Amino acid sequence: MTLHGFPRETAxxxxxxxxxxxxxxxxxxxxSDTIENFEELGRQFITQFMANKWRRRSAAYLLTVKQKDDESLKAYLVRFNKERMTANDQDEKFMMAALxxxxxxxxxxxxxxxxxxxxxxxxxxxxADDFVNAKETLIALTTRSG
Known part of the structure; x- marks a missing residue:
């Protein structure tokens, strides 16, 4: 929420x-009465929650994310995408190479x-999505239920 044009008291x-x-x-x-102004509130807030700050990783880290021998393609893609969201650089060509x-x-x-x-x-x-769907469909069609 941004309060442009309002007094600091309102913010x-x-x-x-x-x-x-x-x-x-x-x-x-x-x-009450421990915070004298908005700047003091900001300093205390940052001090309190600094340790919880979400840190981005170097995009080079993605080169270490490998599909495991027993991991499905679907599980690997989910894991890779989760890690990709933490990368500080989202260059498409680099992401493709790492993937x-x-x-x-x-x-x-x-x-x-x-x-x-x-x-x-x-x-x-x-x-990849088409490949995973086709594989899952094949498994469903060839697996007997009950």
Whole structure:
């Protein structure tokens, strides 16, 4: 919430409305008259929650994310995408290289990629999604239930 053009007093009073969970509890536990101004509130807030700051990783870290021998392509892609969201650089070509380099070399999906490599990350994800869906459909059709 941004309060442009309002006095600091209004911003100070609106601040608690922007908080949730632990931060709201922390604010509610402050003794009255312990904060003299909005800047002091900001300093105390940052001091209290600095350790919880979410840190981004170097994109090079993604080169270490590899599909495990017993990990499905679907599970690997979910894990890779989760790690990708923590990267400080979202360069598409680098993401593609890291993703391709992390796929288990004996994966049947590698055979598909050897025929033609996708040129964009979206195209790659579409191909992978189609491959996973086809595999899951095949398993469902060939597995007897009951």
């Amino acid at each position: 100070y009073r609106a601040f608690p409305l922007t908080l949730k969970g632990v931060a709201r509890g922390w604010f509610g536990a402050l003794w 391709l380099g992390g796929i288990w070399p004996r994966s049947p999906f590698m055979t598909e990629l050897a025929r033609k490599t996708p040129s964009t990350l979206i195209e790659f994800m579409d191909w």
